[in-house]
Amino acid sequence: MDKNSELEKEGDAFSSLWFKFRWLFVLFLLVSLAIWVMNSAIEGQWDKLFESPRNVRTFFMESLWPPDWSVLEPRAYPVCERTGWLDFTCSTAWIGVMETIKIAFSATVFGMLISYPIALLAADNLNSNWISYPARFFLAACRSLPSILWAVLFVIMVGLGPMAGIMAMTIYTVGYLGKLQYETIEGVAKPQLDASKAMGHGWLERSFGVVLPEAANGLISQAIFMFEYNFRHGTVIGIVGAGGIGYYINLYLEFLQYDKVFAYVIVIFVVVLILDTISKLTRSLFNDEKYNKRHSWWSIFLPAAMVNHPEEK
Amino acid sequence: MGDYDSITITNASVGYSKDEPLIQGxxxxxxxxxxxxxxxxxxxxxxxxLKTLAGLVRPINGDVTIFGNKKAKRGEVGYIPQRLGLIRNSTVHHNVILGAMAGHTKPWFPFSRxxxxxxxxxxxxxxxxxxTRVQVGKLSGGQQRRVAIARTLAxxxxxxxxxxxLAELDEETLTKVMDVVLDYVKKKNAIMILVxxxxxxxxxxxxxxxxxENGKLVEN
Structure with missing residues (x-):
């Protein structure tokens, strides 16, 4: 074997090794870069990180544990008119959770209704760039601020309370859901749109008669996800006075009653789990073709899964 | 402006790129x-x-006149794509009524008895x-094809x-469907172009x- 072929063989072995482990190398580079950037951000104060477990343990044992479940007891004022096991519905936890759910629900419904027409304009398979770009710009503007900052703005505009929360969450829902919606609309298969264009359907017929039913399963699934998302964020916007359970959390944070705050956090966690399960079950209805019922005139606007009659199963 | 009853294609080339037309002249x-x-x-x-005639793709050059116009008017062209273009989530009724709407209503008020x-x-x-009330996605390939034809007939x-x-249809259904479509073309004096x-x-x-063949359309 001459020297050249030996070198060639070595080169081949190196490239094969590189090919096998290239992702590992990229990952190593990425993590090293992140550590370097983090080091520069924290100015080398790594000792804070190593002290944190002790701090967390002290905070947890002395301030959080055990959670103060009095948040599930009826408030002293106004006097609770419900008796027996229903009296927990007069508690701040229940009132806060219900208010947050109401804010999330209203904001999701209003946001969805506003965002769909805008998403139709933003979809580039339905419109020219002259129309789709301004619509996308508007949606991007709506989601450029997180809902908590919108909440601050609306608290200034309409005052403290759920109204500001609903308005803030609606604006954010329009921006976020609108983006998901126009991406779904752009995913509608071409033959469906081609057939509609060739027939001479107008923009309205194409949008509501073809695109909406074709993309409906995805759109509904996204709206349900958005409701879940809005509930989680609804707990945060209360902190700036926009209503919901966040208001109570903020109140007890100010008085350093962390055990009560912890009880609220557990309540929120349980509600999120419940909503997550309901959301999963509901979404499965729209992703499954087993629901096939009788059509009605409004099957023009909705998928068969939503409007069919049980006899036709 | 050409003849209002006929379709005229004059020295047209079709394709997606000027440099590589698929069929010329x-x-x-x-x-x-x-x-x-x-x-x-x-x-x-x-x-x-077919897409060029349906107004979905512009001819690279030459003229295409559909019933006297550069572009077909609403409802004049019924197009059955290879992949049918049906809304799978919707019922047969919904899919077919979309055809009826294009042919028998105005775009600003697409509702009529x-x-x-x-x-x-x-x-x-x-x-x-x-x-009628079954979701299109649950039908067989042949049944879906019949829905697409029904949409055009409506x-x-x-x-x-x-x-x-006519792909995916069994012999008996194929004869029946062919008869219905031929009967429609004869009765309505329509024009049909099929691949x-x-x-x-x-x-x-x-x-x-x-x-x-070879970038040309030759009459047999």
């Missing part, structure tokens, strides 16, 4: 009652020609009335563009057969 005049079958190997440009009548008739003609177009629309690979079937249906 197409000159064709189609009169009411004409049924033209186009065959040729895959990728030669048959579907692109007539659309229901045309929809019912077309569904019955295709023998799928028992499936529309009552002057020009039918059908891309391999058909099966030559014997094309001979049965068409008054003219064209073959796309």
């Amino acid at each position: 197409i000159s064709l005049t189609l009169k009411p009652g004409d049924i033209v079958a186009i065959n040729g190997v895959s990728g030669i440009g048959k579907t692109t020609l 007539d659309t229901k009548i045309h929809t019912k008739k077309a569904i019955e003609a295709m023998g799928i009335e028992s499936k 529309q009552e177009p002057k020009l039918i563009l059908a891309d391999e629309f 058909e690979h099966d030559l014997s079937r094309a001979e049965k249906m068409a008054t003219r057969i064209l073959t796309a």
Whole structure:
């Protein structure tokens, strides 16, 4: 074997090794870069990180544990008119959770209704760039601020309370859901749109008669996800006075009653789990073709899964 | 402006790039009652020609005049794409009524009692009335094909563009569907252009057969 072929063989072995482990190398580079950037951000104060477990343990044992479940007891004022096991519905936890759910629900419904027409304009398979770009710009503007900052703005505009929360969450829902919606609309298969264009359907017929039913399963699934998302964020916007359970959390944070705050956090966690399960079950209805019922005139606007009659199963 | 009853293609080239036209120098005049079958190997440009006539793709050069206009008016063209273009989440009724809406209503008010009548008739003609309320996605390939044809029949177009629309049909259904479509073209004096690979079937249906080969459309 001459020297050249030996070198060639070595080169081949190196490239094969590189090919096998290239992702590992990229990952190593990425993590090293992140550590370097983090080091520069924290100015080398790594000792804070190593002290944190002790701090967390002290905070947890002395301030959080055990959670103060009095948040599930009826408030002293106004006097609770419900008796027996229903009296927990007069508690701040229940009132806060219900208010947050109401804010999330209203904001999701209003946001969805506003965002769909805008998403139709933003979809580039339905419109020219002259129309789709301004619509996308508007949606991007709506989601450029997180809902908590919108909440601050609306608290200034309409005052403290759920109204500001609903308005803030609606604006954010329009921006976020609108983006998901126009991406779904752009995913509608071409033959469906081609057939509609060739027939001479107008923009309205194409949008509501073809695109909406074709993309409906995805759109509904996204709206349900958005409701879940809005509930989680609804707990945060209360902190700036926009209503919901966040208001109570903020109140007890100010008085350093962390055990009560912890009880609220557990309540929120349980509600999120419940909503997550309901959301999963509901979404499965729209992703499954087993629901096939009788059509009605409004099957023009909705998928068969939503409007069919049980006899036709 | 050309003849308001016919379709005229003058020295047109179709394709997606000026540098690589798929079919060139197409000159064709189609009169009411004409049924033209186009065959040729895959990728030669048959579907692109149909899309050009449907107004979905612009001709690279030359003129295409559909019933006297550069572009067909609402409801004049019924198009059955190769992949059918049906809304799988929706019922058969919904899909067919979309055709009826295009053919019998105005775009600013696409509702009329007539659309229901045309929809019912077309569904019955295709023998799928028992499936009216069934989601299209649950139907077999052949049944879906009949839904796409029913959509076009409900529309009552002057020009039918059908891309391999008889595929996946069993012999008995195929004869029935073919008869219904031929009967429609005869009664309404419509024009039909179909892409058909099966030559014997094309001979049965068409008054003219064209073959796309070597970038040209040749009359057999």
